[in-house]
Amino acid sequence: MTDNVDLRFLGEQIRQMQSDLRQVRSDQLRVESEQVLMQDRLARVETKLDVVGAKVEALDGKADYHGLRLDRLDVRVDHLETKVDNGFRAVDARFDQVFQTLATNTQMLLEAIKGRPQS
DSSP states (O other), X not given: OHHHHHHHHHHHHHHHHHHHHHHHHHHHHHHHHHHHHHHHHHHHHHHHHHHHHHHHHHHHHHHHHHHHHHHHHHHHHHHHHHHHXXXXXXXXXXXXXXXXXXXXXXXXXXXXXXXXXXX
């Protein structure tokens, strides 16, 4: 009778181990399934990152293009400022010349008036 009790105990232990093994296999399949889902999500994220990277590169290219245009605009504005400054200098020089001529003519007129006999 002692042998029968021991066999039943062992049978119960084997059934419990089989149940535990089935649970482990089930958990393993679930984990593998989740792993596949995560790999799929990761692949989608990587694809999106590639798209974002391409957009950033395109924006960088546009920024370079606009940066070059701004550089050219700066050069043109600097050139225009130089022209305006030169124009102002020329006008100032012309006014100086006119004032000098006016001063000389006024001096000559005053000398002529002084040299005139008084009546």
